[in-house]
Amino acid sequence: RRFAASFLPVLYSLVFLVGLAGNILVIVVLFKYKRLKSMTDVYLLNLAISDLLFVLSLPFWSYFTVDQWVFGTPWCKIISWIYLVGFYSGIFFIMLMSIDRYLAIVRAVLSLKARTTFHGLITSLVVWLVALSASVPELVFRESFNEHNFTTCKPRFPGNFTTWKLFSTLEVNILGLLIPFIIMTFCYSMIIKTLVHCRNDKKNKAVKMIFVVMIVFFFFWTPYNVVIFLQLLEFMGVIKDCQLSRSLDYAFQVTEILGLFHCCLNPVIYFFMGEKFKKYLKMLFKNWQLPGYFCKWCGVHITYHTESTSSFHTQSTGDQD
Known part of the structure; x- marks a missing residue:
């Protein structure tokens, strides 16, 4: 815990500020300029909302790393639930974006009817329902309680603890990585x-852009999935090495913060790989009349010029395909 308290609050604060600003900008651009004209626009909006869920939970976890859990059981349940909903929904929307590209390129005829904004809204609703349902155990079992004179926030499974621990870990591994x-x-x-x-x-x-989004997700979240699976093996007695056990504790903290950094990166990917996103961002800052020094800092110049058409992200069949 001393290891976590020494660096996690700073990292949490950095992720919070960058992730909050970046994903809000994505949402503003999508509503103001894209107006959700395609299925992919809908998925990108929902992906940004998923990332924001992570971001909004960070101040609570940041405080918890340097002190006890002081927010009580209700907030323990809610914040843990929000965290897991953001995790599941994020990977599900990246998965849907990959399926969307598959339909547009491999099944072009079918995509004419399938890739509509309406179908994007319906599938997004299904994803949120699945993510909310998969995260219900956090609402049920998470509690704030005193353990060794320290108030913590973690699951308290009833009955056979091993069975529930196995279920919760494999659920994250299977839904969040394998499938x-x-x-x-x-x-x-x-x-x-x-x-x-x-x-x-x-x-x-x-x-290319959606492929990079996918690769980045797996790069940042696969280590976390591997570590929690190894911790499960340790819990079940398969791993009995004390030094390895201590290393897993450190690895869990490092891989978790690595995963949280992911919520900052999608807006960065859009900016560097999507010419239209840069164009819309310039228009947005021009309309807001932000000071020139700020725009230079973020790579956006007040002097707006027309750019050649390119893709901010994947468009609907009629728009791009």
Whole structure:
């Protein structure tokens, strides 16, 4: 805990500020300039909302790393639930964006009917329901209680603790890593196979951005999934090495904050890989008449000029495909 208290509050604060500003900008751009015209616009909006859920929980966890849990059981349940809902919904929306690209490129005829804003809203609703349902154990079992003269916030499973621990860990590993990995691997293998035979620069740019979003997600969250699985093996007595056990405690804290950094990165990816997003951001800052020094700091200049058309992100079939 002393290890966590020495550096986690600073990192949490950094992630909070950058993630909050970045994802709010994405939401503003989508509403003001894109107006949710395509299925992918809907998914990007929901992905930004998922990242914001992570961000909004960080002040609570930051305080908890340097002190006891002082917010009581209700907030213990709510904040833990928000954290897990953000985790599940984030990976589910990245998965849906990969399926969206698969339909647009591999199943182009089918995509004419399937890739609509209405279907995007319906599938988004389903994703939120699944994410909320998968996170219900946090609402049920999380509690604030005194443990060794220290008030903590963690699950208190009834009955067979081992069974519930096994279930909760495998749920995160399967829903948050294994299933999305299988689906996205299939989608991108088929996309690459199709693009090899039929080159299209616009489609290539759209695929590249979503592919980077996917790779970044797995890079930042796979270590966390591996560590919690190893901790499960330790809990079940499969791993009995004391030194390894201590290393896993440190690894858990490091990989968790690594995963949280992910919520800052999607807006950065859009900015560097999406020309239209940069264009809309320039227009937004110009309308707000922000000071020039701020715009130079964020890479956006007040002197706005028309840029060549490119993709901020994947568009609907009629818009881009």
